[in-house]
């Protein structure tokens with residue numbers, strides 16, 4: 257039977273199992289690009305912005321928090337992820353590097369009861385690809401709902417590059433090289449999912465459409481020949 261990759265329990269289990277090695281494999285197998293892209297994600301936001309409250313969706317072990325704090329030292333971070341393994345690592349990261357100041361929520365983003373109009377910034381790194389199209393529309397609605405008027409958002413996701421040669425090379429990389437690194441750390445099967453999710457996601461255009469449909473002002477972003485795509489924007493006042 258074909259596995260439903262968008263099944264909540266399936267994704268939760270995959271990410272929980274690889275939580276102990278996720279960051280290391282990610283850094284090594286992306287040759288540092290995943291870290292660079294998270295930094296660039298924050299750079300999409302305008303200079304002079306001072307968000308009081310930031311929401312990190314699909315927060316994993318908190319890989320984006322250093323970048324958020326570097327860019328916006330005064331912001332309070334709320335993070336949400338549903339994989340027990342990831343949240344366990346996130347709590348450790350919080351205590352070790354952030355004085356326990358990050359509010360870490362364990363829960364399904366698709367069911368989260370986050371307050372209306374509360375956040376000034378919503379960020380999300382590499383969390384969209386494990387969502388089906390109707391779930392993407394839900395994230396667009398959620399972002400619109402939780403942002404204060406004038407609030408900003410920035411999302412990034414691994415994607416299939418438009419150029420044939422780069423797409424061939426990148427596909428080979430995520431299909432075979434990343435799982436090989438995963439294999440070294442005992443999680444080849446879990447890291448193989450990067451290919452399945454990314455090839456199904458393709459790029460962020462459908463997410464851009466879903467966010468635009470919510471009345472948000474959206475600008476598309478492309479990173480390194482389209483190996484990652486994303487978008488940023490604003491909730492109109």
Ligand SMILES: C[S@@+](CC[C@H](N)C(=O)[O-])C[C@H]1O[C@@H](n2cnc3c(N)ncnc32)[C@H](O)[C@@H]1O
Nearest residue numbers: 271314315316319337338339342364365381382
């Ligand atoms: C590829 S990781 C990204 C983690 C991190 N943001 C980063 O920059 O690497 C995707 C994360 O999304 C979480 N996730 C997937 N679907 C979710 C859902 N419906 N609710 C909450 N978390 C979810 C997984 O547990 C996983 O930690």
